Amino acid sequence: MEQFQGRVWLLGDNLDTDVICPGRLLDAPIEEIAEHALESVRPEFRAEVRPGDVIVAGGNFGCGSSREQAPQVLKAMGISCVVAESFGRIFFRSAIAIGLPVLACKDVAGAFADGDTASIDVEKASVTNVAGGAVMSGERLSPEMLEIITRGGILELLKEKTGGAQ
Amino acid sequence: MAMTSAERILARASGRDTVAPGDYVTADIDKAMCNEGFAAVAMNLGAAGISKVFDPERVVVIMDHYVPPPTERAAMIQKIVRGAVSAFGLPNFYDGRYGVAHQVMMERGHALPGELIVGTDSHTCTYGALGAASCGIGFTEMAYALATGRLWFRVPETVRFHLEGDLPPLVMSKDVILKIAGDHGAEVAQYRAAEFSGTGAGAMTMASRMTISNMSMEIGAKFCFFETDARAEEFLHGLPVGGYDPLVFDESARVFAEYSLDLTSLEPQVALPHTVENVQPVSSLERTPIHQALLGSCTNGRLEDLQAAALLLKGRSVHPDVRMLVYPASWAVYRLAIDDGTLADLVDAGAIVMNPGCGPCFGSHGGLLAQDEACVASTNRNFIGRMGSDKAGVYLASPATVAASAAAGYIADPRDL
Known part of the structure; x- marks a missing residue:
């Protein structure tokens, strides 16, 4: 799997799904949700996020709702990878299921400042602050999870069985 | 094994x-x-x-x-x-x-x-x-x-x-x-x-x-x-x-x-905005005025929940500055609460009885908050913007605390009512 190098958006603990995708927008298309993603904690996110950026966060990232729009909108806005000290479990599963790389890495939030550059090897579960140099080790994903991410999501595995939509 | x-x-x-x-x-x-x-x-x-x-x-x-x-x-x-x-x-x-x-x-x-x-x-x-x-x-x-x-x-x-x-x-x-x-x-x-x-x-x-x-x-x-x-x-x-x-x-x-x-010494608790772990006993909370009281949801919208609230509100009034919403968890609960008079007591106290559903609990509709408003709710989440404005606050509590607070106009210990 490719390695990711990107600019860091540093977020805190307990960053929940409703902050990523407000409930009032659950009936809206992803483009509209993107207008408001993270706006209550980082109003500049929409205007300044660039393809390839990474999110580095504290504990319990993506806690709360099962709304898949939360990982979807981050992926659609160009976030290449989310590294957090821990994840809400549904967000974690859904991110893998849609092919958004995620990595749990203890104490990672303290190793980065906003705007730093992170280098991430998802397969080896390693995270490096390019400026600081120290390599941090996260929790390795299972081979099945890595395969789902590499293939671009769990639906691709289904399509392989069926030959896709007729 | x-x-x-x-x-x-x-x-x-x-x-x-x-x-x-x-x-x-x-x-x-x-x-x-x-x-x-x-x-x-x-x-x-x-x-x-x-x-x-x-x-x-x-x-x-x-x-x-x-x-x-x-x-x-x-x-x-x-x-x-x-x-x-x-x-x-x-x-x-x-x-x-x-x-x-x-x-x-x-x-x-x-x-x-x-x-x-x-x-x-x-x-x-x-x-x-x-x-x-x-x-x-x-x-x-x-x-x-x-x-x-x-x-x-x-x-x-x-x-x-x-x-x-x-x-x-x-x-x-x-x-x-x-x-x-x-x-x-x-x-x-x-x-x-x-x-x-x-x-x-x-x-x-x-x-x-x-x-x-x-x-x-x-x-x-x-x-x-x-x-x-x-x-x-x-x-x-x-x-x-x-x-x-x-x-x-x-x-x-x-x-x-x-x-x-040890449940025998437990007091009524409240989770303050904006995380569910931000908890303290209601008795130690400073006076917190509310604008909405939400009773019900899949967390606390069953008959015993509505009955607990009705028992406290029977013969009392919802505070004039508070809108109280009741969301039974299902039509079956709704019907039982009609039959035993629970909903009548809540309506007489000034509550708005809504149909079962998720509306305000996930910030969609049916009871949202303006900025600087506060709601005490028997629901399950108090995230930023969970129930309307991201400058509003949701306080999570039991149905009894929601009912006592609706009557008082501020978050109140049901044991003091």
């Missing part, structure tokens, strides 16, 4: 004799619940060329989030769901006049002890109240589960909570789970299963257990379990259900951590 509840159910569902925490298994799904998220699930199935689900009898679709549709877009989502239910030939379809999915799953006998159940809603863990292993998943994984009947799981560690003794008057099971979140944090059961045992758990009604299993999501739990004891058997008796395996805890199974809570 001694196994926890999660281990036993995942071993059975994956055809193994034993499993251990950290193992990855592919397990057979016993039931799959979809709310309006079925529109997105069906789209995913279509994109993958899937025209049949693994077993239509095992799929339950319940519309609850947009009842009735607050926007044209929400109406369209429901229309898509109806079309997809018809196209896939799903017999277990509840179209908007039954209640919140988790309550309907329980009261219609779709969730049974020992089953492995997934749902497109995070509070699917509610069915652990009668011993099911149930959890929320996203739309894409649900499409995979419906197509194949299977899904991967990592076998979780288990955290055991011993609840000892009886709750004092006007202290409810909501206070128990808020106290646990406050004392041990919102990640005490992260990626883990939670087992609730002890005399205090055994003494709880099914409704009270459902409040705790519903809220176990807010302490990170993947599954939540209560034993299938006589009370659970009584609940299941009379439902149109066949055989099932009662869940009995194996106390000798190795668990990750154990905690004890």
Whole structure:
């Protein structure tokens, strides 16, 4: 799997799904949700996020709702990878299921400042602050999870069985 | 070998004799619940060329989030769901006049002890109240589960909570789970299963257990379990259900951590904005005026919850500065609360009785907050912007505390009313 190098958006603990995708927008298309993603904690996110950026966060990232729009909108806005000290479990599963790389890495939030550059090897579960140099080790994903991410999501595995939509 | 509840159910569902925490298994799904998220699930199935689900009898679709549709877009989502239910030939379809999915799953006998159940809603863990292993998943994984009947799981560690003794008057099971979140944090059961045992758990009604299993999501739990004891058997008796395996805890199974809570000395608790772990006793809260009081939801909208509130509000009035909303968990609860006069008492006190549904609890409709407003709610989340403005505050509390606060105009201890 490719390695990711990107600019860091540093977020805190307990960053929940409703902050990523407000409930009032659950009936809206992803483009509209993107207008408001993270706006209550980082109003500049929409205007300044660039393809390839990474999110580095504290504990319990993506806690709360099962709304898949939360990982979807981050992926659609160009976030290449989310590294957090821990994840809400549904967000974690859904991110893998849609092919958004995620990595749990203890104490990672303290190793980065906003705007730093992170280098991430998802397969080896390693995270490096390019400026600081120290390599941090996260929790390795299972081979099945890595395969789902590499293939671009769990639906691709289904399509392989069926030959896709007729 | 001694196994926890999660281990036993995942071993059975994956055809193994034993499993251990950290193992990855592919397990057979016993039931799959979809709310309006079925529109997105069906789209995913279509994109993958899937025209049949693994077993239509095992799929339950319940519309609850947009009842009735607050926007044209929400109406369209429901229309898509109806079309997809018809196209896939799903017999277990509840179209908007039954209640919140988790309550309907329980009261219609779709969730049974020992089953492995997934749902497109995070509070699917509610069915652990009668011993099911149930959890929320996203739309894409649900499409995979419906197509194949299977899904991967990592076998979780288990955290055991011993609840000892009886709750004092006007202290409810909501206070128990808020106290646990406050004392041990919102990640005490992260990626883990939670087992609730002890005399205090055994003494709880099914409704009270459902409040705790519903809220176990807010302490990170993947599954939540209560034993299938006589009370659970009584609940299941009379439902149109066949055989099932009662869940009995194996106390000798190795668990990750154990905690004890003495219920006899518990006070009413409140979770302040904006995390569920930001908890303190109501008695120590500084005077906090409220503008809305929300009673009900899948967390605390069962008959005993509405009755507890009605008992406090009978002969009193909702404070003139407060709008009080009542959301029964289901049409069945709604009807019972009409029959026994509970809703009459609440209406006489000045409450607005809404139809069962999810509206304000996820910030969609039917009781949202303006900036600088505060709501005391018997719901399950107080995230930023959860119920309207991201500059409003949601305080989570029990139905008794919600009712006492509605009368007082500020967050009030029901024991002082």
